[in-house]
Amino acid sequence: MSDATLHRPAATRPSFRRPTDEAPALRAALILVAVGGLALLVAAPLAAVFAEALAQGWAASIASLGNPDARSAIRLTLLITGIAVPLNAAFGIAAAWLITKFDFRGKAFLITLIDLPFSVSPVVAGLCIVLLFGANSALGGWLVAHGLPVVFAIPGIVLATVFVTFPFVARELIPVMIEQGRAEEEAALTLGASGWRTFRTVTLPNIRWALLYGTLLCTARAMGEFGAVAVVSGKIRGQTATMPITIEMLYNEYLSVAAFSMAALLCGLALITLTLKTVLELRHADSLSANRRH
Amino acid sequence: MHIEIDEIAKAFGTTTALHPVSLSIPQGALVALLGPSGSGKTTLLRILGGLEFPTSGRVLFDGQDATGMTVQDRRAGFVFQSYALFRHMTVFDNIAYGLRARPRASRPTKAEITRRVTRLLDLIQLPQIAARYPTQLSGGQRQRVALARALAIEPRMLLLDEPFGALDAKVRKELRQGLRDIHDETGLTTVFVTHDQDEAMALADLVVVMSMGRIEQVGRPADIRNRPATGFVRDFIGA
Amino acid sequence: MMRAPLIQRSAMPGLGLSAGITLSMLSLVVLLPVGALLWQGAEFGAANIWDTLNRDRVWAALWLSFRLSFLAAMFNLVFGVLLAWVLVRYSFPGRRLLDAAVDLPFALPTAVAGIALTALYAPNGVLGSLAADAGWKIAYTQWGIFLALVFVGLPFVTRTVQPVIDEIDAEIEEASASLGASRLYTLRNVILPMLAPAALTGFALALARAVGEYGSVIFIAGNIPLRTEIAPLLIVIQLEEYNYGGAAAIGLAMLLISFLMLLVINLIQIWSRRRIGHV
Numbered sequence: 001m002s003d004a005t006l007h008r009p010a011a012t013r014p015s016f017r018r019p020t021d022e023a024p025a026l027r028a029a030l031i032l033v034a035v036g037g038l039a040l041l042v043a044a045p046l047a048a049v050f051a052e053a054l055a056q057g058w059a060a061s062i063a064s065l066g067n068p069d070a071r072s073a074i075r076l077t078l079l080i081t082g083i084a085v086p087l088n089a090a091f092g093i094a095a096a097w098l099i100t101k102f103d104f105r106g107k108a109f110l111i112t113l114i115d116l117p118f119s120v121s122p123v124v125a126g127l128c129i130v131l132l133f134g135a136n137s138a139l140g141g142w143l144v145a146h147g148l149p150v151v152f153a154i155p156g157i158v159l160a161t162v163f164v165t166f167p168f169v170a171r172e173l174i175p176v177m178i179e180q181g182r183a184e185e186e187a188a189l190t191l192g193a194s195g196w197r198t199f200r201t202v203t204l205p206n207i208r209w210a211l212l213y214g215t216l217l218c219t220a221r222a223m224g225e226f227g228a229v230a231v232v233s234g235k236i237r238g239q240t241a242t243m244p245i246t247i248e249m250l251y252n253e254y255l256s257v258a259a260f261s262m263a264a265l266l267c268g269l270a271l272i273t274l275t276l277k278t279v280l281e282l283r284h285a286d287s288l289s290a291n292r293r294h
Numbered sequence: 295m296h297i298e299i300d301e302i303a304k305a306f307g308t309t310t311a312l313h314p315v316s317l318s319i320p321q322g323a324l325v326a327l328l329g330p331s332g333s334g335k336t337t338l339l340r341i342l343g344g345l346e347f348p349t350s351g352r353v354l355f356d357g358q359d360a361t362g363m364t365v366q367d368r369r370a371g372f373v374f375q376s377y378a379l380f381r382h383m384t385v386f387d388n389i390a391y392g393l394r395a396r397p398r399a400s401r402p403t404k405a406e407i408t409r410r411v412t413r414l415l416d417l418i419q420l421p422q423i424a425a426r427y428p429t430q431l432s433g434g435q436r437q438r439v440a441l442a443r444a445l446a447i448e449p450r451m452l453l454l455d456e457p458f459g460a461l462d463a464k465v466r467k468e469l470r471q472g473l474r475d476i477h478d479e480t481g482l483t484t485v486f487v488t489h490d491q492d493e494a495m496a497l498a499d500l501v502v503v504m505s506m507g508r509i510e511q512v513g514r515p516a517d518i519r520n521r522p523a524t525g526f527v528r529d530f531i532g533a
Numbered sequence: 534m535m536r537a538p539l540i541q542r543s544a545m546p547g548l549g550l551s552a553g554i555t556l557s558m559l560s561l562v563v564l565l566p567v568g569a570l571l572w573q574g575a576e577f578g579a580a581n582i583w584d585t586l587n588r589d590r591v592w593a594a595l596w597l598s599f600r601l602s603f604l605a606a607m608f609n610l611v612f613g614v615l616l617a618w619v620l621v622r623y624s625f626p627g628r629r630l631l632d633a634a635v636d637l638p639f640a641l642p643t644a645v646a647g648i649a650l651t652a653l654y655a656p657n658g659v660l661g662s663l664a665a666d667a668g669w670k671i672a673y674t675q676w677g678i679f680l681a682l683v684f685v686g687l688p689f690v691t692r693t694v695q696p697v698i699d700e701i702d703a704e705i706e707e708a709s710a711s712l713g714a715s716r717l718y719t720l721r722n723v724i725l726p727m728l729a730p731a732a733l734t735g736f737a738l739a740l741a742r743a744v745g746e747y748g749s750v751i752f753i754a755g756n757i758p759l760r761t762e763i764a765p766l767l768i769v770i771q772l773e774e775y776n777y778g779g780a781a782a783i784g785l786a787m788l789l790i791s792f793l794m795l796l797v798i799n800l801i802q803i804w805s806r807r808r809i810g811h812v
Contacts, residue, residue, distance in 0.1 A: 019345055019365040019710040020703055022720075027623060034619040035631065037612055041684055042637050044660065045649035052652050087558070094554035102548055103541040110555075116563060118738075119791040121745025123765035124784045127772065128566035131573045136777060162562050185545065195546025217639070224642025226748035227765065231772060244644040244748065251648050251752065260652075263645040270640040277640075278633045345707050365710045378708035382726045392712030395722070447712055 049267050052260035064258035065265065072238045073246040073262070080154070080242060081222045084161040088218050089211065091162075092169025096207075097199075099170075100177040101185070111174075117166040125163045126231025129156055152234030157242065160228035165218045172214030173207055176288065180206055209287040213280050220273040224266060295356055295450045295483050296321045297342065302351035304337050311337040312507045314351060319485065319500070324477050326498035327487045330530070334507040335487045336455055342485065343453045344368045355450065371449030371482070375456045377440040379428040385439050386411055386424040392447035414442040417476065434465040438472065445480070452477070454486035458493060470497050491531055495519065503527050567788075574785045577778035585782035590758050591767060595786060598764040601675060602743035605682035610736045613690025614728060620691070621698040638687045643748030650681055651753045673755030678763065681749040686739030693735035694728050701727060730805030737798040741791055 017023070022030070053061050064070060095114060099107060117125065133140045133150035143150055150156045184206070188198040204211075226244040233240040241249065243262055250259035281288065297319040304312040312334045319325050327335035340346040342353060344365035352361045360368065379388055389411045393402050402410070415421045418438040428436060437457060444452060457473065458466045474497060477484050488494050494501045495515040503510040503518065503526075511523040522528040540548070574582060585591065620632050638646065654661040655672040664671050671677050701724070709719040747765040755761045764787055771780035 018347075019716075020706040022716055026716075030615060030619050031623055031625055033612075034616050035627075037616070038631060038634050040660070041680075041687060042634050044653055045646060045684070046637065046641075048653045048659070049645060049649045052649075091554060091558045094551040094558075097547060098551040098555050101545045101551075102543055105539050110559075113559060113563065116567075119741045119745075119794060120567075121747065121765050121787055121791070123747045123768050124570070124745065124787055125566070127768055127780055127784045128570045130772065131777060131781060132566045132569035134777070136775075137569065159562060159566075162558075163566070166562060182545065189544060189546070199547070220640045224640075224645065226642060226644040227746075230747070231769060244642050247642075247644050247648065248752075256652075259648060263642075263648060266642050266645050270637070270642070270645075274633055274636055274640050277636065278629075343711055345711070365707070366713050366715060368711075369713065370711060372708065372711040374704040374708055376702060376704050378702060378704035380705065380709075380723055382729075391709070391714070391722075395709070395712060395714035395718050443708075443712065 046267065049260055049263050052256060053264040055260075056257050060257050061261040061264070064255075064261045067258070069238050069241070070246065070258070070262060073241050073243045074265070076154075076157075076241070077223055077243040080157050080161055081219060083158050084165065084222045085215060085219050087158075087162055088165055088222075089169050089215050091166070092171075092173055092214060093211070095170040096173035096177050097203075099174055101182060114170055115167050117163050122160075122164050122225065122227030123231055126160050126228040129159050129163070129228075129232050133159075151232055152236065152240060154240070156232040157229050157240060160232045161222050161225050164225050164228050165221045168218040168221065169211065169214035172210045172217070172288070176207055176210040177203075206287070209280060209284040213277065213288055216273055216277050216280070220270055223269055297451065297483060297485075298354035298357070299338070299342075300352040300354060302338070302341060302348045302353065304334075304341065304346065305349045310507055312341075312348075315507075315509050317502060317509060317512065319483060322481050322483055323499050324474070324497065325483075325485045325500045325502060326494035327485060327502050327504060328489070328491060328494040328530075329504035329510075330489055332506070333504040335502075335504045338504070339453055339455055339485060339487050342451075343370045343372045345372070369447055369450050371444030371447060371452045373437075373440045373444050373452070373454040373457050375459055377428075377436045377460075379436060379440060379443070381428055383427075384424065385415075385420075385426050385428070385431070388428070388439060389414055389443045389446050391443065410446060411442075414446055417445070417479075418442045418472070432465075433461050434469055437461065437469060441473070441476065445476070449482065452480075452482045452484040454484070456488060457486055458488070458490075466493075473497065503530065505530070570781055570784055570788070573777060573781040577781055581778060582782040582785065585779045586786055590762070591764075591783065593759045594762050594764045594767050595783075595790075597675070597678070597760075597762070598744055599790065601678050602682055602740055602746075605679055605686055605743050606736050606740040608679075608683050609686045609690050609739045610732060613687070613735060613739075614694055614725075614732050617691045617694040617698055617728075621695055635688050635691050638684050643685065643746070644752075646684055647681065647749040647752035650677070650684060650749065654680060654753065672753050673757075673761065675761060677753035677755070678750055678761060681753050682743040682746060685746050685749050686743050689739040689742065690732055690735030693731045693738070697728055697731045730801060733801045733805075734798055737794055737801065741794045741798075744790055744794070745787065 021027070065074075099111065130151050131137060133143065133156060135141055135144050135149075135151065140151060148155070150159065184202050185198050188202045189195075193201065224244055225242075226248070229242055230245060230248070233242065233245060235241055235245050235249065237249070243266055247259050247262050247266075250262065299315060299317040299319075301314040301316055302312060303310070303314045315334075315338065327338060329335045337346060341348050344363060348361065352359055354360060380391065383391070390407050393407050393410065396402075411424070412421070415424060418441060420435060420438060423431065423435065423439075428439070431439065437460075441454075441457075454473075458469060461469065470493065473484075473486075486498075495518075498515065500512065501515055501518050502512050505526050511518060511527050513521075518527065519531060522531055586595075616635065620628065620635070651672050652658050654664070654677060656662060656665045656670065658672070661671055669676075671680060705723060705727075706719055709723045710716075714722070745765060747763070747769075750763055751766055754763060754766075756766060764783060768780045768783050768787075771777075771783065
C-alpha cells in the first residue's frame with residue numbers, strides 16, 4: 001500500500017456523498033426497477049415480434065411479405081400516410097400561424113378543439129366518420145350515388161387517419177412560434193417582403209426542425225393507426241386492408257409468421273422514427289419546444 | 295462558534311477553485327468573504343456549510359474536526375442566493391420545515407413549533423405573512439423569510455450567499471441593517487459572501503478579500519481600506 | 534365596458550388563408566363527424582340511449598374500461614415518476630437507450646403491441662408460461678388488459694415529469710438538507726410535491742388514452758362478455774350489426790367520459806398555476 005492511499009483526500013473517501021444525491025443502494029435499486037420494468041414492458045415485446053416473425057426462418061418471413069395481399073397492404077399504408085401526413089402538416093402550419101400571429105377572441109377554445117382528437121377514442125373517431133359519411137346517412141348516400149364512397153373506401157381511411165393525428169404538427173409548432181414571437185416577420189415585412197416570401201424565408205427556417213419533429217410523430221401514428229381504420233375500412237382484403245388491419249386478419253387466421261413479419265416491418269419503421277426523433281432532440285434541441293429539451 | 299479553516303483546497307475536475315487557504319473566524323464575528331466572481335468565495339462558504347467537500351484540508355468547529363460531518367448534522371443556517379424557498383409551502387411551513395424534519399425524538403411539539411415560527415416572523419418584522427406563498431412576496435420579504443427559515447433550526451452559525459444580490463438599492467440598504475441587528479441579537483458567528491465592497495465594508499467586522507482561489511488579505515474594514523496588502527486589493531477596493 | 538373586437542387588426546399577412554385552412558379542415562375532419570355523432574344520438578333519443586346503456590353487458594364493459602384504465606394510469610404514475618427521476622438524475626451506461634425506449638409505446642402501432650404482448654404473456658408464451666407455472670394467468674384475463682393499458686400509457690407521466698425534474702434548482706434540495714432533512718424526507722416533502730402537478734397531468738393523459746384504447750387490448754383481452762370485454766369493442770360489435778343508434782349511444786357515453794377527463798386536466802393545471810405560480 002502506497003502513501004497516497006493512506007492519506008486519501010476527503011473528496012475520494014468512500015463515504016463521500018453530495019447532499020443532493022441518494023444513497024448508493026437506493027440509487028442502484030431505482031435504476032434496477034427502471035431497467036427491469038422497461039425490459040418487461042417494452043424490450044421484451046419488441047424482441048417477441050422479431051422472434052415470432054423469424055420462427056420459421058428468414059425465407060418464410062420474407063415470402064409472406066411478398067404475397068399479393070401483403071404487398072397491397074403495404075402500398076395502401078404508404079399511400080394513406082403519403083396523403084394524411086402532408087394534409088396534417090399543412091393544417092398544422094396554418095393553425096399555428098393563425099394562433100400565434102393574430103389576436104382574436106376564442107383562441108383558447110380553438111386550441112381545445114384542435115386538441116380534442118387526443119382525448120377521443122380512435123373507435124369513436126371511426127364511428128363519427130361512419131355516421132357522417134356512411135351509406136345510411138343522407139350525405140353518405142348522396143356521395144355513394146355519385147360514385148364517391150367514403151366509408152369502406154380510401155377517403156374514409158384518410159379521414160380517420162387525419163382525425164387521430166390531427167393535433168400532432170400544430171402542437172409542436174405553436175410553442176416554438178410563440179417563443180420566437182412576431183418581430184422577425186415584422187422586420188421582413190417592413191423591408192418590403194411579401195407575406196409569402198416572409199413565411200418562406202423567415203418563418204419556415206425557424207420552425208423547420210419542429211415541423212420535421214411533428215411530422216415524424218404524425219407519420220409514426222398514421223402508419224400504425226388501427227382502431228379508427230378498423231371501423232371505417234370494412235377490412236376488404238387487397239382493397240382497404242392497411243398493414244395493421246392485415247396483421248389482425250393474419251393473426252386471427254393463425255398465420256403467425258405472416259402476421260409477425262408484417263408487424264416486424266412496422267416495428268422497423270417505428271424504430272427508424274424513434275432514431276430520427278432522438279437525433280433531432282440531441283442535435284436541434286434549441287429549435288424544438290421547451291418540453292422536448294431533456 | 296469559532297470556525298477554523300485549515301489548509302482547505304478544492305478542485306472541480308482539473309479546475310482549481312481554491313488553493314490551500316487557512317482562516318480563523320472568532321466566535322460571534324460578522325465576516326464578509328469579498329471578491330470578484332470566480333474568486334472561490336462561494337466555494338469556501340459551501341464547504342463550511344457541508345454542501346461541498348474539500349479536496350484536502352480540514353474544517354474545525356470549536357476545535358472539533360467537522361470536515362466529514364454531513365450537511366444535516368452541521369446545523370449551519372444557510373441562506374441561498376436564490377433564497378430557495380419551497381414554492382409549494384406557505385411562509386409558515388417554510389420556516390417550520392427544519393423543525394418538522396427532525397426525527398421524532400427531538401422534534402418539538404406542534405404548539406412549540408407554532409410559537410417559534412411566530413417569534414421568528416416577529417424578529418424579521420413580517421408577522422402578518424404566515425399564510426402567504428413565496429410567489430406572493432416581494433424580493434426583500436423573501437430574503438427575510440429565508441433568513442428566518444435558517445434561524446429556525448437554532449443554527450450554530452449563519453452562512454449567507456450573496457444575501458442582497460437580487461435586491462434593488464433601496465431595499466438592500468434596509469436589509470443590511472436588518473442582518474446587522476439579527477446578528478447582534480443572536481450573537482451567531484456569521485459569514486456572508488459578496489462581490490460588493492461597499493456592502494462588505496459597511497456591514498462586516500472582518501473582511502476577507504479573495505481572488506483566484508486565494509485569500510489576499512484579512513482585516514478590519516478600515517485596515518483593508520487604509521493599508522491594502524496587495525496590488526489586487528488596492529485595485530479592487532479602489533474600484 | 535366595450536368588448537374587444539373579434540379579431541385585432543394586424544399588419545401580419547395571411548389571416549384569410551390560415552383561418553380558411555384551419556377552420557375548413559377542423560370542420561371537415563373533427564367538427565362535422567363529432568356533430569354527426571351528437572345528431573345520431575339526438576335522433577336515437579334519450580330513452581333509447583338509456584335502454585342501450587342500461588344492460589349488464591354495457592355497464593360491465595364501461596366499468597371494466599374505466600376501472601382498469603384508472604389502475605393502469607396509477608401504475609404509470611408511480612413507475613413514470615420513478616423512470617423520469619432515474620433518467621434525469623442518474624448517469625449509467627445505456628441511459629440514452631433507456632430514454633429512447635420510453636417513446637416506443639408512442640411509436641409502435643397498437644395492433645403490433647397487442648399481438649406482441651399476447652405472444653409473450655399467453656400461457657404458452659415465454660413470460661406467460663413462467664407466470665402460469667406460478668398459477669398466474671395473464672393473457673385473456675383482466676391482467677392482460679391491465680398490461681396492455683400500462684404499455685400504451687407508459688410514456689405520458691415520464692414525459693411530462695422529466696422537464697420539471699430538469700428544472701429543479703439544486704439550491705432547493707441543498708436548502709432542505711441544510712435545514713437538517715434526510716434525503717428521503719427531502720424527496721417526500723420537497724421533490725414529490727413539486728412534481729405533483731405535472732405528474733397528475735401525465736396521469737390524466739394516460740387515463741384518457743387508456744379508456745379509449747382498442748388495438749393493443751383486443752388481442753390480449755379474450756373479449757369474454759361481462760368479464761374481459763372493453764367498451765370500444767362494444768361499439769365495433771354494434772357497428773358490425775348495423776346498429777348505428779346503439780353504437781352512437783355507447784360512443785356518446787365514452788365521449789362524455791373523455792370530456793370530463795379533459796376538464797379535470799385543465800382544472801389541475803389552473804389549480805397548480807394558482808398555487809405555485811407555474812405549471
